[in-house]
Amino acid sequence: MSGDNANPYAPREWAPGEKPMLPGSPSTPSHPGYKRIAFGIVGLLICITGALSNALVTANLTNLQGVFGAYSNEIAWLPAVYVMGNISINLLLVKFRQQYGLRVFTEAFLVLYVLVAFFHLLVNDLSSAIIVRAAHGMVGGALSSLGIYYQVQAWPARHRLKALAIGLGASQLAIPLARLFSTELLQLDQWRGLYLFELGLALMALGAVLILKLPPGERTKVFEKKDFLTFFLMAPGMALFCGVLSLGRIEWWTSTPWLGVCLALGLVLVTAAVLVEHNRSNPLINTRWLGSGAIFRLGILMILLRIMLAEQNTGAIGYLQQIGLQNDQMQGLALAILAGVAAGIICSALTINPKHLSWPIVLSLIVVMVASLMDAQSSPLTRADNMYISQFLLGFSTSFFIAPAMLLGVSSVITQPKNLVSFVVLFGMSQNLGGLMGSALLGTFQTWREKYHSSLLGDRLSLLDPNVTDRLTQYNNLFASQIGDTTLLGAQSTTQLQTAATLQANVLAYNDVYILTAVLAGVTLLWVLWRLSRLRYLNWQQAKREAESERRAMQQLNTEKQ
16 A cells, blocks of 8 residues: 555555545455454444443433433433534534544544543533533544444454444444443432543543554545535534424423424525535535435435334333333343344344345334334333333344445445435434434324323213222222321322323323334335335346347347348
8 A cells, every 4th residue: 555645635556455445434454353353342432432422311311300400391402402413513524534534533533522521520500511412412423433434444344244233233232321320320429420431431432542543544625615504504404403303392392482483494594505505516415316216215214213213212211211210220121122232233243235235124124013012012010121022122123224224325325425425414314313203203192192091081080980989999098097187188099099090191192102103113114015026026027128138139140140
């Protein structure tokens, strides 16, 4: 491998097998076995470090709400601003790697990550925490791709797809990991314990990449002035969408005017960015490519999958938290989800095949449908240990589909490298926005169905019903030894009955959420199978026409010979 040291943008001559697959990615020289293992370990460390940043906050929102003395609608801004910062930064990160090189990219963003993690320790109120979380989202966006690059170095050429499956799947380990040990971290120094742990991970990752550097890649001048115009239109527009999706079901959609204002302003900004890009000769985001049938359908599919998989946090975990369970009481469930994610990563790495990328998605949809129908049998007595199998299956689906889905788009990017930024934006937005849309949709549906079931149950709570009077008598007997006043005793019994009715209404509403998820999975599965069947039929027709054309050509040739 040689190059012109005086000009960092001069083309390099690469040895066979070393040339980077895409602009901005590292070269792939042969490494000894011990170094491959080191690359794999560092890659896992970086992926988990980046993903845990948001997971630790998401898994402990209730505790952080108490620490900061905030309302639920205020504390919800912490994960929201992280996604706001994270969702649009890839517009610039891809070109930053291509123009300034991987070494600058790796070290600069990890140093920034460490600094932001350190500033978390100095935060004393919610406002400053929100500002720091937004910054963390921006610098954290660099770590996911960096972890994948390290994984790629860990595998020989014939197994490189396994690196993609492991690198993408490893980030899905963060949420169950955060629920496993974050309670102990909070006991150290409240919320500072979370960020102290995160700072330690970030320092370990920085030390590891300084010791074990990625091989160099090619550098090209790719930034244009209009790129920044697009960024400054797209980034705030997507941030406004994230704010609306995160806070909509808490503030409620139809009763909060600022949600409508943000949605309208976000739509104007994103539309302006799309118009700018659509009329550029060398666009940052190739709108025509993104609007093509195959890529558009892929984006819709990834968003739908992410919406369905939101059932895990919004549905099962949301229900258990609503009945009062904390993370330390759900450690068995977190282990089951963790095992499911790990199994999905392993199965994806072992079975991934560029010729059959759609079938892992089909299997994931079937598994989601089965798991959701299992959860739909819940009752007021359902607890975490009753959901081990279903949540294991959902965890499996979370990591099993993601690498094949990404490869469906990467295959066209390899032939058209200029579309790399467009695809990275599509993939990142489908995962981030899809997750927010899933939480918003399922959470709103649960609230609506809870009101519906509460009204039905309330209509049936009549003293003329012997079942109601029997239950009130049971409550009277239960509290008689503690409350001597008959009026207060009757009021307490009535309140207890209403609490039981509300719990039942919530259980029925969550069951409706699980059924909705199963229906979405079933409809999406039918759509995917129809598309696959249609594609196979068209290929068969094409092969038939080609065979017929070849047969006629042979007949004509034989006729001419005769």
